Structure formats: structure tokens, C-alpha cells
Amino acid sequence: MSSELFDEIYSGGHRVIKNEELLHPDTVPPRMPHREEELKKLAYLFMSLVKEPGETFNFAVISGKQGVGKTHSTIFFYEHGLAKHLKEKQGKEIILAHVNCFKNSTLNSILATVLNSMLRVPQPARGLSPKEQLDIIMNRLERKDRYMLLVLDDFHVALQRQGESLTNFFVRMYEDSEYKKKRVHVVFIVRDFDVMERYLSDQKAKLNLKSRHIHFDPYTSSQLFDILEDRAKLALYESSYDEEVLWEISRMIGYDVNPTLPDSGSARFAIEMLYYAARNAEEHGRSQITIDDVRVAWGVLSERGGDLIRISEALEDLNDHQLLLLLSLLNLLKLDPEGVPIGRIEEEYREVCEVAGVEPRKHTQVYQYVTDMEKKGIVDRIVGKVKNSKGRSSIISVRYPPDAMRRRVLEILKRRGYNVAHLA
Ligand SMILES: Nc1ncnc2c1ncn2[C@@H]1O[C@H](COP(=O)(O)OP(=O)(O)OP(=O)(O)O)[C@@H](O)[C@H]1O
Ligand SMILES: [Mg+2]
Known part of the structure; x- marks a missing residue:
């Protein structure tokens, strides 16, 4: 084997991918096409927080299947909407506390995570009750005159463990409380809205929940095309892809074309396909993605599905x-x-x-x-x-x-x- 083998790879650098980070599933993109309505609704539900911070409790429930932008839309709204406007209009700061309920599925561990990693308050050796934990969080925020957007992501997982007591705790956080201001506001993210409702017995609370619910539909192929086109412009070299490649991916995953696929309508899956296709082209020394690269990407990703991540x-x-x-x-x-x-x-x-x-x-x-x-x-x-x-x-x-x-x-x-x- 001669050393020229490597020359081609290292001499040219990336031929297809211009900015790899923008294809990473954790990177929140600078734009979120086809979520404008949902983002506006979210902004509307948090209107009073921006107008009169601390006076009312604001929350929202977001539902939808995997990969449809629930998490990123929430973070996007926090960064570009809530935090920005609260600062500009009221001179107040709001911090983001994003809790993954797969990892933290009990009330105690949710609150401990907020205390430890977001407020950097070490947990005392003796176990605290949730009420005591919440008191510390509120006092901290009060002292620093800050607000918090608590995002309980994949909240349905926690609900399966603690059900009713959990939703009630957050929805009723300020009932009969002595807190001066309402500083913690919540976004619940779940797969199915029904799960949220199931665990609330109070009819009035249920109605309130409904009016604060935003459902994210899975994306159709033409929506996925727009999302991919936008992402490709940011992340790939202009001449490295054409519309046909983007359409091929969109049609494979679009909810309208392939509704029974577990990942249908998932932007995450579509972006991963684009990434794998781009890598496959590069690994073969090409500077253009072909339909065949898309097929290879499909093979790789469906096989990886075998390790149960998705299921x-x-x-x-x-x-x-x-x-x-x-x-x-x-x-x-x-x-x-x-x-x-x-x-x-x-x-x-x-x-x-x-x-x-x-x-x-x-x-x-x-x-x-x-x-x-x-x-x-x-x-x-x-x-x-x-x-x-x-x-x-x-x-x-x-x-x-x-x-x-x-x-x-x-x-x-x-x-x-x-x-x-x-x-x-
Ligand atoms: N409208 C959109 N425009 C651009 N990118 C999007 C859009 N919707 C989703 N994405 C991207 O798709 C990926 C998945 O989005 P996100 O993680 O928000 O999905 P999710 O609904 O929270 O999924 P899960 O339930 O599996 O956590 C992310 O990389 C995100 O940036
Ligand atoms: Mg998510």
C-alpha cells in the first residue's frame, strides 16, 4: 500500500461539508422553517412574562413525535424571543433550565438537577423535600432578580413514574405560596398530549392545559425539503448537492409519502441522512453527493436503528x-x-x-x-x-x-x- 492513498484525503480537506457543526443533531439552527406558527403561539403564551414579569405564571405544553423540532423550537424561542425581549423591554435576565426527563425521571432528581447544574447550588447531604428544593430555587432567583424557563423535556417518561403528583406540583407551584414573584415558568415537552391530561384530575386545570397546548405535526416531504435546503446552504459547499438529492431524502421520510416509517416526518432523521450522504461522497473522494450516497446513508441509518436508539x-x-x-x-x-x-x-x-x-x-x-x-x-x-x-x-x-x-x-x-x- 503506498502512502499516496492518504494524499488525496488530506490534500483537499472537506470537499462537500463546509461546516460540520451545523449538521450535528444538537446544534440549534439559526432559522426554523415551518415552525413559525408554533413559535408565535409559544411567544403568545409567554406574553405576560415579558409585559409584567413575575405577576402571572406562564407555561406551555408541546407535543409531537420524535425529531419534529420540539426541543430546538423551545430553545430557539428562549434565545431569540424570550430572553432577548425580557432584557430589552424590562432589563431582566431569564435563565434556561433544560432538564432531560429520561435521565431525571422523579420530582426530586428534576429539582436536584436544576439546583446543581443550573444554579450551582450543591445538594446538602440530607435529602430535601421537593418543596424545600423549590424554595431554594425561588430564593436564589429572587436574590439575583432573575427568572427561569424550566424546560421539562420528554416529560412523559417522568409521568410514567410519578404521574399525577408531578404535573400537579408544577401546575400548582404558586398556589398558596409565599413567593414574592413568580420566577419559574415551565415548558412541558411530551410525545402525546393525552398523557398530560390523563394525570390531571381537576377539570379546570385540564381546560387550562388545553388552551396552553401546541402540537407539532410531523413534517411533510415538501417541508423537509425546505428544512434540508436551508441546512444544506449553511453546511455544505454550494456545488456539492442538487435539489434532486434533497428531494430524494425528503420523499423517503416525508410523513405524507411514508407515514408508517417510525421516523417519518422527522427532521432529525432527514438531516442525519444528508450528513451521512455527504460523508459517503467525501470518503469516496467525490465533491458531489449522488442519489447513491443517499441510498447508502439510508442503509447505514436503518441498520443503526438496529441498536434500538429509535425504538x-x-x-x-x-x-x-x-x-x-x-x-x-x-x-x-x-x-x-x-x-x-x-x-x-x-x-x-x-x-x-x-x-x-x-x-x-x-x-x-x-x-x-x-x-x-x-x-x-x-x-x-x-x-x-x-x-x-x-x-x-x-x-x-x-x-x-x-x-x-x-x-x-x-x-x-x-x-x-x-x-x-x-x-x-
Ligand atoms: N423546522 C426546522 N427547521 C430546521 N431544523 C429543524 C426543524 N425542526 C427540527 N429541526 C432539526 O431537527 C433535529 C431534531 O429536532 P429536535 O431535537 O428539536 O426534535 P424533537 O421533537 O425534540 O425530537 P425528540 O422527541 O426525539 O427529542 C434538530 O437537529 C433540529 O435542529
Ligand atoms: Mg427533543
Whole structure:
């Protein structure tokens, strides 16, 4: 092998990618096309905070599936809307406390995260109650005359653990409180709005919640095209791509064209595809992205889906019985990796329920659950011949490595209080 091999790579530098950072999934872009309406609505919900800071409590609930811009729109609104205008109009500062509820799924750990990492208050050795934690946060802000936008991201994960008490805590933070000013304001980000409502018993609070809800629809292919075009202009060399490449990606992922894909309508997935396609072109010494690069990117990303990154979040949204049913399927797939007839899964599910000490759901409900999981892209169904019999039936399988998926299902069940030692 001669050393010229490397010359080509190092002599030219990047040929396609001009600014790699702008293709990174964590980089909040300078513009967010097709979220103008949602951003305006968000700004409207926080109007009184800018007009009369501290007088009223402002919050919003944002819902939508993965990759549709919930997190970045919120940060974008904070940076370009809220913080800027509060400073300009009132001379006040507002800090952003962005809490990931996958990592911090209890009230205590949410508040501890705010204290430790955002306000840099060390946690005392003795455990504090949530009320005490909140008091410290409020006092801190009061002393410095600051405000806080608390973003509870992926809040549905925390709700699955602590349900009602959690929503009530935040929604009623200022009821009967002695705080001088209302300094903490909240954006809840969830997959489904229903989850938020389910955990609020008070009718009035429910109505209030509805009026503060903004749903983010998955993007259509033409919206994805605009987003990609905008991002490509910022991140790639002008001559390195053409519209056809961007359309190819947009059509693969657009919600209007491919609604059953787990990632359909996801801008994150579209931008990742563009990035992988660009890298593939560069790795082959080319300075233009081709449709073939897009296909390679698709292959790489769908395979990576195999490590469950994408599906993990969908699993969190399943109810306990769906998880037990899925576990039954995964048990059987060990013996029969090709797929399992639905009737056989139901038998296994009854046994699993017995071990778990719960009453199994009725036959029709079980079939409904399978249909739901199929819609969410968790299981696949084909109608086929049943082994060692003449009949045909729905045969169910999964697209992801069953072992890894089974571990993940057991982990979630454990978190929900099931004795997994028996189930595993
Ligand atoms: N309208 C848009 N314009 C430009 N970029 C966008 C837009 N919407 C989303 N993106 C980009 O897509 C990626 C995913 O967005 P974001 O992380 O905000 O999604 P999300 O809805 O929070 O997803 P998840 O539920 O998986 O956390 C980010 O890189 C973001 O910058
Ligand atoms: Mg997010």
C-alpha cells in the first residue's frame, strides 16, 4: 500500500461539508422553517412574562413525535424571543433550565438537577423535600432578580413514574405560596398530549392545559425539503448537492409519502441522512453527493436503528400489558426467529401474566395491542402459513435484534415495579 492513498484525503480537506457543526443533531439552527406558527403561539403564551414579569405564571405544553423540532423550537424561542425581549423591554435576565426527563425521571432528581447544574447550588447531604428544593430555587432567583424557563423535556417518561403528583406540583407551584414573584415558568415537552391530561384530575386545570397546548405535526416531504435546503446552504459547499438529492431524502421520510416509517416526518432523521450522504461522497473522494450516497446513508441509518436508539422511546410509551405481550413475542422469537403466529403469542402472554401476577387482557384487546404496536413500527405482521399445520395466520416478528429489545423491555418493566427476576 503506498502512502499516496492518504494524499488525496488530506490534500483537499472537506470537499462537500463546509461546516460540520451545523449538521450535528444538537446544534440549534439559526432559522426554523415551518415552525413559525408554533413559535408565535409559544411567544403568545409567554406574553405576560415579558409585559409584567413575575405577576402571572406562564407555561406551555408541546407535543409531537420524535425529531419534529420540539426541543430546538423551545430553545430557539428562549434565545431569540424570550430572553432577548425580557432584557430589552424590562432589563431582566431569564435563565434556561433544560432538564432531560429520561435521565431525571422523579420530582426530586428534576429539582436536584436544576439546583446543581443550573444554579450551582450543591445538594446538602440530607435529602430535601421537593418543596424545600423549590424554595431554594425561588430564593436564589429572587436574590439575583432573575427568572427561569424550566424546560421539562420528554416529560412523559417522568409521568410514567410519578404521574399525577408531578404535573400537579408544577401546575400548582404558586398556589398558596409565599413567593414574592413568580420566577419559574415551565415548558412541558411530551410525545402525546393525552398523557398530560390523563394525570390531571381537576377539570379546570385540564381546560387550562388545553388552551396552553401546541402540537407539532410531523413534517411533510415538501417541508423537509425546505428544512434540508436551508441546512444544506449553511453546511455544505454550494456545488456539492442538487435539489434532486434533497428531494430524494425528503420523499423517503416525508410523513405524507411514508407515514408508517417510525421516523417519518422527522427532521432529525432527514438531516442525519444528508450528513451521512455527504460523508459517503467525501470518503469516496467525490465533491458531489449522488442519489447513491443517499441510498447508502439510508442503509447505514436503518441498520443503526438496529441498536434500538429509535425504538427505545416508543417502548417507553407502551402500557404494561403491551410490554408483557411484547416480552412474550420476544421469548418465542428465540426459538423461532422468523416470526410467531399471533395465537401462540397469546398463549405465552397468558403464562407470562401468571408469572407476573396480573390478570391477562381479553382476546380482542390482545389483538388490538398487536395492531397498535404494528402502527408504531415496533412489530411487523405478515399473513403466512403456520408451521406444521395447514392454516394461515398473522405471523408477528420484530425488525430489531430481539435480544437487545428483550433486555430493554425487561428494564422498563423492572422500573415499573415488576419482579423481573421471575420474568427473565
Ligand atoms: N423546522 C426546522 N427547521 C430546521 N431544523 C429543524 C426543524 N425542526 C427540527 N429541526 C432539526 O431537527 C433535529 C431534531 O429536532 P429536535 O431535537 O428539536 O426534535 P424533537 O421533537 O425534540 O425530537 P425528540 O422527541 O426525539 O427529542 C434538530 O437537529 C433540529 O435542529
Ligand atoms: Mg427533543
